[in-house]
Amino acid sequence: MGLRAQVRTRDGWAVQHAVVTVTDMTGTQVLRADADGEGSVRTDAPLPAGPYTVVVTAAGYAPAASTALVTASGRANAGTFVLARQGGVELPPPGPWTIDPAHSSVAAVAQHLGISSVHGRFTGFGGRIEIAEDLAKSRVDAVITAASIDTGNGMRDGHLKSPDFLDVERFPEITYAGTGITPAGPDRWTVHGELALHGIARPVELDLSYLGTGPDPWGGVRAAFRATAELRREDFAINYNQVVQAGISAIGATLRVELDIQAVQGEQLPQA
Template sequence: MSGLTGRVCAAQGWPVPDAVLTVTDSRGRQISRAVVDETGAVGTELLPAGVHIAVLTAVGFEPVARTVQISSAGTGVLGEVALVPVVGAVASPPPGPWTIDPVHSTVIATARHLGIASVKARFAEVSGRLDIAEPFERSTGHAEIKAEGIDTGNSMRDDHLRSPEFLDVDSYPMIAFTGSGLRRTGGDTWVMSGELTLHGQRRSVDLDVTYGGFGPDPWGGVRAAFHAETLLHRNDFAIDYNAVVRAGVAAIGTTVELDLDIEVVHGEQLPAI
């Protein structure tokens, strides 16, 4: 049997999963703590009878406090509590399909070189879409990057990176990411979990996402902006090249930082510009 029960939602009625319910007694001592589930429901264990304070907190929302009465049976009803976004939080984009604009999007991979410097590679061709849902946490996405489009500013190095020792672009022409949902970590920051397919290998990857907002563009459309980053381990993707140079230092580091600046346009296709 549950003690204090309730439901936690956003202003639009959508659940706020992972919100935290803390119950304190009249002296401010914590007597219970529970986490809201994916449906918005929350319930504590049986509580001491009396009047207590219930506090609800969630990343990106203002905290809410309620006085609750717990019966002699140890139960009580919190009811439905609507959380309000913190002041200054960026409004979510309108729901529906959003198409990646490759002209205004960049994908940069950064690797250590010789253990002392960084080499940056830009991927020139990226495409895909976001499907923005209500609530925003249920949004999904898919992006594809042409591996052959890698550009480090050095043609000899680029050819080497396209070769079977690295990306093997003839066998694996596309790098793809499919995102399966978002988890809020701050007022405008999220984590998108998904799967990255690279060099014939598929691995689970979390993207740290910063949402920049949305607004009209000069061509009559509506655009939204996102920045995402993650750290990849090239051995996870069977890229095992370990060329050794002077002093036994690997030419290319074992980790690669991936940074994406993405603009998306509301709709199934890009407008003619």
């Protein structure tokens, strides 16, 4: 007897902190219950037969409502309520997520000679994402090994590691500390944070898309993200350049950073 309901996100995750309120046709509240750790609501007390309005609310989500019919047995099955994040966008369930370098990439693109692009990537990096119940307080912390730059050309990589550019002997790590996140569209977010590069820390925003979650072959759960940012080299005192002809430099003044990230739910990566 009583009410039965499930509360889920669009990705199928349980909303553990949901509150279910039931009112009769006069608007009088007859029942209030909290979802359990599985996002389930189960009450035992029977309800008088008839139609009721069921409203589900949860912090950070838009409310949902439906009509439920209580049978003569005093039972109503309200089904599954799917809650959308406020603003119409989703992120993974709250908690820690560990970046998996083996299935992620950190890349940078620079203009070369004004007519083409040079693509590079960093092969050494790691980090952690913390999705907060209050999404605005979510965090990300990442560390990149500067000497792991790889553009596919050993001579060019050596120059990029030199004092003309990254100066990896003096500044072996590039770090990013994200301190908050705000919605930027129906499926996009802006990550606010600080990038420390070449010994200089500057505010840098990431344009983030959340691509979804799913199980992996090792019994874990993974979330995927794509993010981009544009950096001005002069903001980080990386001023080396070579003018090849009037008005054209060998290397562009800006870098486009492209991140494809897989993160595993939990504090650490699965053992190989």
